[in-house]
Amino acid sequence: MTYFPEEVVEHIFDFLGSHRDRNTVSTVCKAWYQVERLSRQHVFVGNCYAIRPERVMARFPRMKSLSVKGKPHFADFNLVPYDWGGYALPWIEAAARCCTGLEELRLKRMVVSDDGLELLARFFPNFKSLVLVSCDGFSTDGLASIATYCRGLRELDLQENEVDDHGCQWLNCFPDSCTSLVSLNFACLKGEVNAGALERLIARSPNLRSLKLNRAISVESLNKILSRAPHLVDLGTGSFAVDDRAEAYHRLMNCFTKCKTLRCMSGFGEASPCCLKALYPVCINLIVLNLSYAPAIPSDDLIKLICHCSNLQKLWVLDCIGDKGLAVVASTCKELQELRVFPSDIYGAGTTSVTEEGLVAVSSGCPKLNSVLYFCYQMTNSALITVAKNCPHFIRFRLCILDPGKPDPLTNQPLDEGFGAIVRSCKNLRRLSLSGLLTDQVFLFIGLYAKCLEMLSIAFAGNSDKGMIYVLDGCKNLRKLEIRDCPFGDGALLKNVEKYEAMRSLWMSSCEATLGGCKALAAKMPRLNVEIINESGNLVESKENLSDVNKMEKIYVYRSVAGPRNDAPEFVWTL
Amino acid sequence: MSPPLEHDYIGLSELPPAAAVPGTGEEGALNLKETELRLGLPGSESPSRKDKVGLTLELLPKSFASGSKRGYSDAIDGAGKWGLSAGEGGSEVDLGKGGGLFSPRGEKAAAGGGQLPGQGNAGREPAVNAAGQERKAAAPVRGSVAHDRVMAPAAKAQVVGWPPIRSYRKNTMAINPSKIKDDDDGKQGIGCLYVKVSMDGAPYLRKVDLKTCNNYKELSSSLEKMFSCFTLGQCGSHGIPCKDGLSESRLTDLLNGSEYVVTYEDKDGDWMLVGDVPWEMFTDSCRRLRIMKGSDAIGLAPRAMEKCKNKN
Numbered sequence: 001m002t003y004f005p006e007e008v009v010e011h012i013f014d015f016l017g018s019h020r021d022r023n024t025v026s027t028v029c030k031a032w033y034q035v036e037r038l039s040r041q042h043v044f045v046g047n048c049y050a051i052r053p054e055r056v057m058a059r060f061p062r063m064k065s066l067s068v069k070g071k072p073h074f075a076d077f078n079l080v081p082y083d084w085g086g087y088a089l090p091w092i093e094a095a096a097r098c099c100t101g102l103e104e105l106r107l108k109r110m111v112v113s114d115d116g117l118e119l120l121a122r123f124f125p126n127f128k129s130l131v132l133v134s135c136d137g138f139s140t141d142g143l144a145s146i147a148t149y150c151r152g153l154r155e156l157d158l159q160e161n162e163v164d165d166h167g168c169q170w171l172n173c174f175p176d177s178c179t180s181l182v183s184l185n186f187a188c189l190k191g192e193v194n195a196g197a198l199e200r201l202i203a204r205s206p207n208l209r210s211l212k213l214n215r216a217i218s219v220e221s222l223n224k225i226l227s228r229a230p231h232l233v234d235l236g237t238g239s240f241a242v243d244d245r246a247e248a249y250h251r252l253m254n255c256f257t258k259c260k261t262l263r264c265m266s267g268f269g270e271a272s273p274c275c276l277k278a279l280y281p282v283c284i285n286l287i288v289l290n291l292s293y294a295p296a297i298p299s300d301d302l303i304k305l306i307c308h309c310s311n312l313q314k315l316w317v318l319d320c321i322g323d324k325g326l327a328v329v330a331s332t333c334k335e336l337q338e339l340r341v342f343p344s345d346i347y348g349a350g351t352t353s354v355t356e357e358g359l360v361a362v363s364s365g366c367p368k369l370n371s372v373l374y375f376c377y378q379m380t381n382s383a384l385i386t387v388a389k390n391c392p393h394f395i396r397f398r399l400c401i402l403d404p405g406k407p408d409p410l411t412n413q414p415l416d417e418g419f420g421a422i423v424r425s426c427k428n429l430r431r432l433s434l435s436g437l438l439t440d441q442v443f444l445f446i447g448l449y450a451k452c453l454e455m456l457s458i459a460f461a462g463n464s465d466k467g468m469i470y471v472l473d474g475c476k477n478l479r480k481l482e483i484r485d486c487p488f489g490d491g492a493l494l495k496n497v498e499k500y501e502a503m504r505s506l507w508m509s510s511c512e513a514t515l516g517g518c519k520a521l522a523a524k525m526p527r528l529n530v531e532i533i534n535e536s537g538n539l540v541e542s543k544e545n546l547s548d549v550n551k552m553e554k555i556y557v558y559r560s561v562a563g564p565r566n567d568a569p570e571f572v573w574t575l
Numbered sequence: 576m577s578p579p580l581e582h583d584y585i586g587l588s589e590l591p592p593a594a595a596v597p598g599t600g601e602e603g604a605l606n607l608k609e610t611e612l613r614l615g616l617p618g619s620e621s622p623s624r625k626d627k628v629g630l631t632l633e634l635l636p637k638s639f640a641s642g643s644k645r646g647y648s649d650a651i652d653g654a655g656k657w658g659l660s661a662g663e664g665g666s667e668v669d670l671g672k673g674g675g676l677f678s679p680r681g682e683k684a685a686a687g688g689g690q691l692p693g694q695g696n697a698g699r700e701p702a703v704n705a706a707g708q709e710r711k712a713a714a715p716v717r718g719s720v721a722h723d724r725v726m727a728p729a730a731k732a733q734v735v736g737w738p739p740i741r742s743y744r745k746n747t748m749a750i751n752p753s754k755i756k757d758d759d760d761g762k763q764g765i766g767c768l769y770v771k772v773s774m775d776g777a778p779y780l781r782k783v784d785l786k787t788c789n790n791y792k793e794l795s796s797s798l799e800k801m802f803s804c805f806t807l808g809q810c811g812s813h814g815i816p817c818k819d820g821l822s823e824s825r826l827t828d829l830l831n832g833s834e835y836v837v838t839y840e841d842k843d844g845d846w847m848l849v850g851d852v853p854w855e856m857f858t859d860s861c862r863r864l865r866i867m868k869g870s871d872a873i874g875l876a877p878r879a880m881e882k883c884k885n886k887n
Contacts, residue, residue, distance in 0.1 A: 134743070
């Protein structure tokens, strides 16, 4: 290949879709490294502390799209303190210095400031697309900057962020000349938005295909919007609260009849059962339906809706759909690939909404099912074994039995056999989350069979270090391991230290690893950052008091070429 | 409504009495501070911990209800006070390892026991077993403080960060009514029930939140305030003699004496005279209100009485 001119090599690299493939070819030889880095347009950084932003910018000067992830996954569940880190500003600043051709920025679980957003808006003339997922630290003022200064903005996608509401004016900041919007998602904003400004914005955005409104948008407004944007493909409704005898309801149904291209729907902020009927005209075309943010809708009404959705590929729903509802999903949605069932009653006392039966029904009825997230109150080994047999193509299987450490209610046994069946059968399983009563045995199975596994989440499981060791030794492709409340200690932590350099990160909280163990790990592996997150007051003082035998509440280990980070707060101690 | 209480972040300093009367009883019959177990320096008062997301284990009596609405608005007010605003997870409290970590049990923990009839959500849960508080449940608690009366028994206490649901989702679900009222015509937001009010001759309609009134007297004074610019009528300008509503004599007074009469459309679509049924039943079935001219309403009263009798 070295005899080919660079342009040819570059052209061949264009066919490599994934980051991993491109990373791999860049290691072949210096020439390829150069060609690859100068032609790379999409850069993905899985851990913002694994590398310094400047290095990334220097290596990929022609970068057009940057994705960065910040906090560890368990931050979603409040296990990571608020100001742990994950700041976006250094990345934006570095890009502003070297890669002003940046067009797209995607951030996940990072702290973004209004200053950062303003920088983004002003210094990147070609900036087109901003996607923020589970971020915080910014307000609607930052959005106003984006709206004001980004000429030719195509995408503003805010997914599940915590945004401070400084007023509704941000939407008005889109200039009249802005006609390029393709995707606008502000569903996570809590405050009001100027409905008139929104309607005008949509009226002048002929390319708009994805629109997700927040709860402040009434059905009346939605009607006006839909009449201006009949070519929408993806719609997140606003409040969706409407009386089915009202004029607005009939207009809504009328609008939906005209939306021939609508394929994805979400939102339904304050929907009631009767207004779901307005959806019937579009149901047959829907491939994605997210009802998980709707209020708890009775199972029978959900069933009536689902009956019309025979082309559904992705369904997110609350557990009030019940086993009965899931049986209807199984018989209707033959194209279903992904199912997520969320609990409608988090603090409940075990009111049975879905059980193992629902999952078994869907696994048996939906041959294309490959991704499941299922919250339930109980699960049995036999159900899991059946599911495993029915669905050997699972890529993601995440089961959350709401009672930590709950055994199989029929046999009172741990769920080792059930999960064992899953990993044995699903050879392509990439992501697995465990729950229920589990012993070291399940980890033996995982280490033995889950060869494609990349991400594993464990809680309240295992008996001894052996469990974790099985996983580290056996799962060759493991990238992320997150553990909470398991009896894994230093023995497990230190058994296979080289493994961590082949992984993105390890999280252990409320386990048995001690300070001494962490110190040993840090000493052996200098290219790992071993962070102790110790929230008990002032870490500096208590450092003296901590002895090596103290168990560490939260440990976050990740490979890094950047060394210990310089923005760590006081309660984070990098060994 | 009483002013926001000084309290720990979940809004439980004074606990309502055991009586299942919503909207009242903010003065706790028990001072549960004595029994409160907390992780913190001895002698630290809960108010001082309101800026830190405190962790307390509170044991509450088996059954009590509280002013859900008030609790909720406390949470809203308090949320700002405690800095439980968006993005802040709250600073972590000193926890010994293995310290009990609990999360508040929300609205449905009592498995529906003892719910007032026809009540949807908004924390009108009377049954309480014990409370726990999740250190980082600040966000979901914000919404579910209204439901703080419903707690898990100590044995079933939850743990921090469990179940593994994103805070964003928890917050959203806390805002959602978890049960849909059959009567969904009133626009339901957070613990409010807005119904349209039309008045004969007025150029536009109004909306009134039935949940802000506790009885007919309050309703009529709200209506009066709203429509006083349009009429010299005397809807409810006099005191209402009996607790439960307008008495028959009062009704006739209205019909004979004043120019206007308040009627409502019930679930079945019938127009009824306001005041016949107990307040709770009224708010349950009322879909919209209409202030009609007294002369038009004369034919209404006998039918209304009959219907009420049939219902009972």
